[in-house]
Amino acid sequence: MVMSLPLPNEHVSVWRRYFLIAWSGLLLAKLLVAWRLPLFVDEAFYWQEGQHLALAYSDLPGLTAWLTRLGVEIGGPHVLALRFPFIAMAALLPWLVAKISARWFGEAAGWQAGLLTVLMPLSGTLGLLALPDVPMALATALCLDAGARLLDKVNAGRALELALGLSIGALSHYRFIGVIVIGFIALLLIKEGRRVLRDPRVLIALAIGAVAWLPLLAWNLDNGDAGLRFQMVDRHPWAFHADGISFVLVQALLVTPLLFIALVQTFILSARDRSEGASQWRYFGLLGGLSTLGFFVLGFFADNERVSFHWTIPGYLALLAAVPVVLGKWGAGWRKAMWAMLAVGLIAVVGWYAMVSVPSLRERLAAEKWYPANFAGWDKVADAVREELAAMPEGTVLLADNFKLGAELGFELQDPDIRVLDHPLNHKHGRAPQLRLWGLEGEGVLPRSGQPALLVIGTDEVRYRDLLAHYHALCDKVGPIQPSRIVNVDHGAQRFVVARFPQGIEPTNGKACSTPSMAYIDHPVVGQTLPKRFSVRGWAFRDGVGLASVEILIDGKPVAQARYGIAQPEVAAYWKISNDPQQTKVGFEADIDASGLAPGLHWLGLRLVGRDGVVADWSEQPIRIKE
Template identity: 60%
Template structure:
């Protein structure tokens, strides 16, 4: 009893600490782009949407209505639901394996990096995890005895999962397979009350099926066909590296030991049927996701997909850890604490402009959290200087959703963009009549995010925009974190202008390379051009200040790569300048370009770091 009480006290202290931390981060962290789109969906209430069933959007709307129009309000229902998950794991584990094991399983849930931060973001994984745990609990209880309460819990979980995400179909399939593999499960499936629960779960998919029937199966095609290559890709092996890091290595070992031991638990093990059930759920789902990883989408975030399976195994992991030597047990808990601290540290870094800027240029730079407030402020300033009734037009759904949230305007028009298709949002925007050929009457403020596409595709994208809106006037550049989040604002005239396509400037620094070690001086060289009008001058910036004026117009033919470029100065678009760094303090500095167009435009290019060593 004393051991169980200590485990309970540790769990409560951890739960309070983690929940407070999550609330602080959720209040400070800017909305992720997907969250902003879910908010937009919540402002256009419907039974289902192109990317998801309806629950996530409904929860964002509920949060805004209850707590107000800000990031914390949008996330509040998800925070509450996420805070309940460790209690649910503890409750399930306690029922079958005792209080000590149960509270320890809850503590593992609080510290495992994948689950520790669940609820900070307003994303569908939160209600999906909640639904998976309801079904997990109900299934274990039904294996012991079929009763109305357990059947009702199963129906609730199935309904909630159907309203959460397409991926919940996998949870259902694995759960059904686990029951079929167990003699007790097959007996359970013969009960009419279980089939009544399953019927409720099937009915809950009808809104999503109805949406797809009305929209040429756009959602199903995106989720099952368009987003996945369905061809072998060796990148699926990264699962074996990433998952142990995200779960922490020793806990990952314990999870798999729990799975293996659960397949053939010891005869003396209490509730060995339930253990085998948990092991089958966790093992089959995790193995299936690993195998699918060789054929499905690995470009976007998918590391959280095995989480429902991990929850099933966490229920019994304390039994495995209890057999480990004390040193290894303690080391497992220490690694968990460090992993949770790292997960929270990433979100705190993304929420801090100062810390986030230090990640600029790094592959872990949280671009989708960055720069939205400065952009919204610049848009407010531009609209104040433009005629009344000026409409905002966004270059992609990301810009439209984030600006829409910050301006409390869910109806910002969006230009066609491959990103809209890639994320399954085109059909939904079309239903709202917010995408397609951009309206050409009346003044408009066009907002583009150059980072929304690969650099090699950027010039083609600019030409596509020209085809939609006409030649682009000189832009206002809004740059955050040394240009690693960068926006271009264009005041479009009331009527489309005729003429050749004029685009923003393009540039590249050939030397020095990023993070170069410099002492006294260095030659800065590269190329820059601006389609339609050309450039008049290039200036070299150091830490945002003009440090030198480049000799522009040198021979540097880049038309072999930029074949569609129409800069009149080709092939003389090279530049060179001598940069003296002897007066700079030792340490890290930032090298940038300021590009002056012949049309009067002035555009600051993104910056690259260099080191000064004396």
């Protein structure tokens, strides 16, 4: 099928007006949300990297870290300042896509393509977070523009734009290699593209782009290929897993279903078109379609534990430049439905970020599996750390038990050199090599003998079934853990243990370990609807010390003293390494009279009092009281 190119410039002023209104409104919304939204853990680590300037890092090339440093150098230590360079880049992207589309398909098509880039949730929310996908998307758009123009005519200016795009991409992320490979394949499949690849000016541009990879190559050569091995090998199972289908479904949802159909149509129709004068049309479709299809296939074999829905953005940008051609063939009703769906989708995603930025709204998700833990609690634990450090001797060493906590505390306390203990998360996310290069991770970071220390533990960064073993491993490194403060954020959905070591750390080296309390409520279950009178049953223990009592809390207030010391041998059988002196009598139960409470949602919790007098409030769970 041969498409009629370019589209007629009908209603140009209308589409321009729609674009300007949507672009301006979204930019304002992004600035407001980015001003309030807590720092995401990856953003915090990029900030930390920016405070230790280098040409490349263990997880990424240098550009993302440099941009975070630029933001805070200009705007100060605020989340909006850190994110501003990324917001600015993302704001430029729709204009660039609009210009690309307008050049080949007409001005009306250009404003439509720009508007699609604004409204598509994946591209519309770019820049809200300081992530490498933003400069990588800009690099993709520059290469897309340069490639299309080179197909028409090769000159130095267009080759220079290609070199710029390739260089920005090389400094953004390892994944940009995929954009280069697919772009090369797309050009090879087009007659004019094969001519372009033989031109000396283009070859020089490619050489300049290749040079931009040298800092990352040098880092890997100096560090045993640690970064490359993590990105290409360690983080991926490289085995088929059927849940890759969820990747495709999530993509259709985040793109919005009707636009997703239009993008697929664009790929199919452009790939089939062999007509004269359709080189750019084919180029956009092939580059975007092959890239997206490649990531869909990769989703069945690659990492499915960490966020990956943004991987497809480069391919979508290429398709968005051409999709107005396909939309021109749709009926008016379908087009209106697609635009409406896009607007609703964007509002929903931006609204989610806005909700996460408001603590009173975020805490409503506390017991849900989609609770945004990576955005929550850092300010509160930082406040607690400030107070604890103020009460300890000068020269106290602050220790975080994982890189997330170290980076987030670092930003909140404006200290990029917080020491971090060896933790599985550091390796899982590829940050351990970088922390060790800075001298901030490993056994060597432990304070010298007798030097006071303050340890902060993120209890939710290991699975609950592994938490006791994690505590015991910490004991082997730093000694018995006597919590001085428990920080519960959003009803304990995020939970931190702060422990003082005023006399310095004293590793137990396998000897008896004292740990923070652990507990579980067997009844009622999360979200259960209960009568005015009901019972609470469960278990609780504290290794090395034991518990003196368990109180039942509702909405943070004591409502009953539980009967503690009920035999529960299955608890000791499960937690085989537990050395609580009261095992196996660690069960509790209580009868609750909630007649004084209003019907509806309430939060059930525990107050665990150790035999040494240390009090720890356990995480709360939602219950509902009947009328």
